[in-house]
Amino acid sequence: MACIFCEIVQGRIPCAQVYATDTIMAFLDIAPVRPGHVLVIPKAHYPTIEDIPTDLGNELLTAVQRISVAIRRAVDAQGLNVMMNNHRAAGQLVDHAHFHLIPRHEHDGLQLWPQSAYQTPEQMHKIADSIKAAIG
Template sequence: MTSSPSGEEGCAFCAIVQGHAPARVVWRSEDVIAFLPDAPAVAGHTLVVPTWHVRDIWDVDSSLGRKLAHATSRVAEGVASAAGTRQINIIQSNGPAAGQTVFHLHVHVVPREPGDRMPEMWPPDADWSPNNLDQMAADLRAAFAGSKGN
């Protein structure tokens, strides 16, 4: 894991973790902090952020991964209760093409309701042939077989 307990210079989320920047913090543990983004997508949208600087999912070790998953679940329960819905997106993006704009790992917990202002997540016109899907599955199985998390 590539991380820094003291934070990354210039990182907006490290500044929040360290108390050097304002934030609407809703929950905190030793390893994770949850706060509202400055421009929530919908009411209740909350960010779950490790208190150590971790750039993205590729830099997370299994211990932090477990803590982050537990914290995300706990925050989702709070968001669901406050928003009065059990319909929630859990979104975590890595890299610019995936929409990551702050390069400190974070998870979005977004309560949803029909007709809200969030766009559809998957294109309705996705049309994959059975052969394409079979090849994707074979490629993924091969990748998993060769990975260190086997």
């Protein structure tokens, strides 16, 4: 099956585009969590954040920042969530890297995820050490 976001980039599927450069595109999500929910994607196909070249990642973050400010102004939001799901286990439904920009209002009832705690400080530090080692 073809990538739906690649089809949008190529103009084969219509979208409500809000931003575009040579390398980045942003458009309204067709199934928004809240009105003004925008998806920001690289135009080139990269499955997850792990696959995006650093230079393009920097461009994407700059676009996310700029569009976030615009969304808050446009829908008079008090806040905004920036989210990215990577891989199926994290809820990624489209295998094309994308950021979700979700405008938020006080008492909007949206709860994104429950919080928990580490069982012990030692467990927390062990996980931190494992991540540091994997970073190199």
